[in-house]
Amino acid sequence: MGPVPVIVLTGYLGAGKTTFLNQLLRHPGARIGVIVNDFGDINVDAGLVSGQVDRAASIAGGCLCCIEDVSELDGALEQLSAPRLALDAIIVEASGLADPVALAQIIRDHAPARTRLAALVDVVDAVEHFRTVDDGGLPPLRYQVASLVVVNKLDRVPEKERDGVVARVRERVRERNGRAEVIGAVGGRIDPALLFDVAQPDEDPDQLPLRQLLLDAASSAAHGTAGDHVHAHSASVATTGPVDPDRVLTFLERPIAGAYRLKGHFAVLDGTKRRGFTAHAVGGYLHLTEGRAPAENVLVAIGVDLDPQAETALRSALAPTDSRGESTPERAAALMRLERRVRLSTKFV
Numbered sequence: 458m459g460p461v462p463v464i465v466l467t468g469y470l471g472a473g474k475t476t477f478l479n480q481l482l483r484h485p486g487a488r489i490g491v492i493v494n495d496f497g498d499i500n501v502d503a504g505l506v507s508g509q510v511d512r513a514a515s516i517a518g519g520c521l522c523c524i525e526d527v528s529e530l531d532g533a534l535e536q537l538s539a540p541r542l543a544l545d546a547i548i549v550e551a552s553g554l555a556d557p558v559a560l561a562q563i564i565r566d567h568a569p570a571r572t573r574l575a576a577l578v579d580v581v582d583a584v585e586h587f588r589t590v591d592d593g594g595l596p597p598l599r600y601q602v603a604s605l606v607v608v609n610k611l612d613r614v615p616e617k618e619r620d621g622v623v624a625r626v627r628e629r630v631r632e633r634n635g636r637a638e639v640i641g642a643v644g645g646r647i648d649p650a651l652l653f654d655v656a657q658p659d660e661d662p663d664q665l666p667l668r669q670l671l672l673d674a675a676s677s678a679a680h681g682t683a684g685d686h687v688h689a690h691s692a693s694v695a696t697t698g699p700v701d702p703d704r705v706l707t708f709l710e711r712p713i714a715g716a717y718r719l720k721g722h723f724a725v726l727d728g729t730k731r732r733g734f735t736a737h738a739v740g741g742y743l744h745l746t747e748g749r750a751p752a753e754n755v756l757v758a759i760g761v762d763l764d765p766q767a768e769t770a771l772r773s774a775l776a777p778t779d780s781r782g783e784s785t786p787e788r789a790a791a792l793m794r795l796e797r798r799v800r801l802s803t804k805f806v
């Protein structure tokens with residue numbers, strides 16, 4: 458058996474990496490191991506991975522590409538590439554702030570001999586991409602290491618503009634990388650065969666285009682920009698007990714300053730019944746779904762200029778309510794607002 462292919466999944470905050478991963482894992486057949494890295498103290502994404510995973514490991518607390526001690530990543534790759542597991546691939550989902558260039562280098566330099574970096578998939582938010590990752594100046598360096606760029610959330614773009622958005626991303630990627638595939642997607646759905654087809658052949662490390670790229674990255678880091686990698690802050694709060702539906706929804710609809718990305722789950726009381734909701738807000742767009750009530754309420758806020766009071770605001774949004782679920786008109790109205798929000802969230806999966 459040859460080295461286990463490692464597929465690195467990158468993409469800016471909220472672009473749809475976990476959604477993409479879950480789609481991939483839903484396809485039966487392949488034996489897949491997953492490593493999930495989340496920015497913040499609580500690994501929310503690990504809890505959201507729902508498909509068929511043969512082995513999983515999670516790394517929380519910071520960007521994989523920034524950690525000085527890569528032993529945790531090494532250890533996870535070592536474990537998942539054990540021959541007895543016979544995995545077909547290992548997917549590493551990076552945090553939204555990881556620098557794909559640095560991550561690719563770490564995996565090439567440190568991954569155990571029985572693994573190989575096979576593909577780097579960059580998930581792009583069709584609506585937010587040109588406001589966040591690619592501001593129209595020099596094309597971001599991340600394009601150069603990508604083997605597949607997935608322009609996700611096309612359902613949020615008017616139908617007649619979709620091809621144009623994908624073409625625009627493709628044009629920008631081409632300025633740095635003539636080999637990468639660029640495809641559009643909704644709900645992270647792509648043909649998994651496409652992913653495995655774009656695996657990069659093993660290259661002589663000295664011949665890598667990556668080498669020049671890393672030199673470029675090092676030189677921009679020397680100029681204080683660290684490639685295209687922004688350093689953001691996060692605040693995370695966990696509480697127990699049902700929360701006030703009105704308070705939490707008001708918070709999610711009007712998040713604190715600088716919270717580009719919010720995610721988490723919470724439980725509310727409806728009479729005596731506990732109802733669970735999962736929330737994601739990206740660039741002011743809220744997506745809410747209803748599911749099993751979690752034992753713990755969790756909210757994570759992430760942003761480059763995150764309000765220093767973020768944690769207090771999160772704690773207040775998730776404060777357990779002293780109400781015992783009695784149905785007052787206010788509570789009924791708040792539950793209806795939550796339900797309306799769930800209905801409004803795009804059904805793309």
Ligand SMILES: Nc1nc2c(ncn2[C@@H]2O[C@H](COP(=O)(O)OP(=O)(O)OP(=O)(O)O)[C@@H](O)[C@H]2O)c(=O)[nH]1
Pocket residue numbers: 468469470471472473474475476477502552553609610611612613642643644645718720736737738739744803805
């Ligand atoms: N409308 C729409 N929403 C999507 C699509 N793909 C993902 N989402 C939603 O976008 C939000 C973020 O998706 P995730 O898959 O968690 O994104 P992520 O890149 O893993 O997020 P971070 O790990 O926090 O950076 C969630 O609310 C998803 O349900 C899509 O194609 N269309």
